[in-house]
Amino acid sequence: MGQYLAVNTVEKRFVYGKMRWPQNGLAALIPPNWRTRDSVAVEIIREYSASELLGKLYIIGVGGDWTPASFAAIEQLEWYKFYLKLPQQALDAGTMAFSMEGSGDWKIMHFRAESDATGPYVAVALQYMGKPALTAS
Numbered sequence: 001m002g003q004y005l006a007v008n009t010v011e012k013r014f015v016y017g018k019m020r021w022p023q024n025g026l027a028a029l030i031p032p033n034w035r036t037r038d039s040v041a042v043e044i045i046r047e048y049s050a051s052e053l054l055g056k057l058y059i060i061g062v063g064g065d066w067t068p069a070s071f072a073a074i075e076q077l078e079w080y081k082f083y084l085k086l087p088q089q090a091l092d093a094g095t096m097a098f099s100m101e102g103s104g105d106w107k108i109m110h111f112r113a114e115s116d117a118t119g120p121y122v123a124v125a126l127q128y129m130g131k132p133a134l135t136a137s
Contacts, residue, residue, distance in 0.1 A: 013044045015055075017100040019079035041066050042098070042124060051128035056114070056121050068121040071113065083108065094129050104131040 018039055042055035059074065061067035074080040083096055097105040109125035 014041050014058075015044065015100050015103070016041050017098055017103075019077075019096065020099045020105065021079050021082045021096045040069075040098070042100075042126070045123065052126070054123055054125050056116075057111075057124050068118065070120065071111075071122055074111075074122060080111075083111070097129060098124070098126055103128070105129040 016039065039060060041058040042053075043058065044053055044055050046054040048054070057069040057074070058066045059069045059077075079096070086095055091108070094105075094107040096108050098108060099105050105128075106126035107129045109127055112123050112125075114121060114123040
């Protein structure tokens, strides 16, 4: 009988960037006063089209390594606190975005809890908005 070796040949695809949101809440939208902070990575899980995707969110952990994000971890981050305060109309208008390196701004459609073989994580749904028209401060 022969022996078989199972090899996982699936390569993970990551994109990197920053979360962008108005500095002083919704009142700061006119004129736009955007800030960036908290670099994040997104492992692309599903691509629904060239302009929509679902990804596994990663943040930089205590040791400086990328780690899958949990809701307990992102609840402490300013951009997620801002996200939780947004009314649905602001979300629909793309008030908050993931600014992907080399691509542009991606509207955050929603966050949700998911899990895989490595455990639970935060998933993020993104929709392409275009090149950033606003400058980060």
